[in-house]
């Protein structure tokens with residue numbers, strides 16, 4: 001090996017535990033070569049060029065340094081059915097997670113991992129979740145046989161030599177083992193998106209050991225293990241042990257015309273507009289928004305007793321379809337260059353396209369690589385097509401987005417996609433009520449996971465697929481954090497941008513106009529406006545929602561703020577059944593909240 005490149009040699013690793021683990025995985029997976037990533041641009045460019053040469057990456061002439069990938073049609077989203085939270089006892093994983101005993105799961109997976117990297121290079125990716133060296137950051141190392149994963153990790157996390165320096169000889173890291181599960185025999189032609197069949201896919205977490213094993217998928221959260229696997233599932237379990245919070249939340253800063261800053265963190269299920277809200281452009285004059293993160297927040301109580309948040313990620317892995325200049329101009333401006341696109345359509349002039357981005361092109365190549373014209377009765381881009389883009393490219397990224405100590409959170413928002421029942425916004429009476437709102441959050445399902453679209457599912461805190469331990473204990477952890485925060489706890493609100501008329505028309509314009517709702521929250525926080533009590537929480541007085549410049553029919557507003565007691569009463573049995581699942585782990589304080597709601601509804 002060239003002496004300049006010795007840093008890519010696993011022999012150069014100084015962390016003993018890491019060196020040993022790499023050796024073990026090398027013996028198990030039997031790759032053709034091992035390469036330790038340095039995180040440099042040159043490395044990214046070289047690996048991307050290799051993928052372009054093999055035909056896996058399609059360079060886009062219209063966007064500098066950007067590439068399109070098409071996944072296998074069986075590998076297009078997170079596989080929740082194949083995702084495991086593995087503790088010695090089933091009860092530790094709780095009723096909302098798939099569980100297999102660690103011994104059995106490891107036995108099965110070791111069988112799959114045996115020789116699984118034959119003919120491929122094994123990449124060792126040292127990465128930091130959170131600014132390198134931040135007191136809130138954690139170090140992970142992903143071993144993968146996917147070059148696509150290496151390039152995505154370069155964007156989504158902080159990769160490289162600096163991380164190894166912080167790790168030192170004795171430092172601890174979270175081992176994340178990933179294989180696409182497609183060994184290459186000598187002379188065998190590689191496919192453009194190698195992966196294993198669905199019944200061999202496993203996304204496994206061993207929270208007691210801070211260990212992640214993923215096999216068989218190359219897509220998104222199944223394969224970019226820093227994201228949902230580490231920063232949510234493993235981190236949520238660590239956070240409970242260590243007294244902090246790892247949440248599926250965007251982080252944004254709003255500044256009012258007087259220059260006062262408010263920090264907001266919001267939890268919404270995947271593909272419910274989190275990225276749009278994170279990059280919102282306020283339509284109300286004088287208000288400014290900055291983005292700090294669009295998917296995950298790690299939060300710790302600071303020396304002043306307030307809750308401080310960092311975004312552990314370094315990039316956006318955003319849903320492409322629906323993203324457009326009229327809905328999310330800041331996302332569009334973030335993806336002009338240096339982007340990885342997956343499962344978008346390819347236009348004849350070498351650009352990407354997806355549904356609702358702009359008028360459809362006369363002809364394109366769809367995400368399956370087939371000719372597509374607008375008369376087709378199926379979309380050109382997959383509904384879960386994605387862009388991977390550096391967060392630093394967002395024009396409204398906050399100058400403080402990489403502040404090691406994070407930003408103090410004033411407001412929490414929960415929400416989901418509901419065509420009816422849930423009003424535009426309501427505020428919790430107190431912390432316990434807010435935790436109740438989070439615990440009962442529900443949404444109509446989307447294409448972000450493999451499964452039926454449009455069914456109502458309870459998705460507590462938008463963490464249903466991401467909580468690394470018993471959800472009842474997670475509720476208790478939220479209550480305990482509130483007790484510690486006391487009067488410094490963030491205020492809690494619940495929103496629904498997705499309310500429709502009986503005819504199926506949107507009642508609320510959404511997007512930048514959501515700033516009107518955020519403004520009301522900030523004014524509530526400041527104690528500037530009163531609210532109206534209702535059985536489900538505090539609602540805005542009509543005159544306090546700033547609707548200047550918005551032509552919203554008066555009936556819409558009435559409908560948006562209506563609390564239909566009968567419709568809410570009809571939800572109670574479902575909430576009761578939902579709580580019942582958590583059995584003896586269900587905190588009595590939340591059952592009390594349910595009782596109070598029932599009484600208020602009369």
Ligand code: SAT
Pocket residue numbers: 077078219220221222227228270271317448449
């Ligand atoms: O595929 S990911 O899990 O990273 C995206 C999502 O579902 O939010």
Ligand code: MN
Pocket residue numbers: 248269270271295
């Ligand atoms: Mn997400």
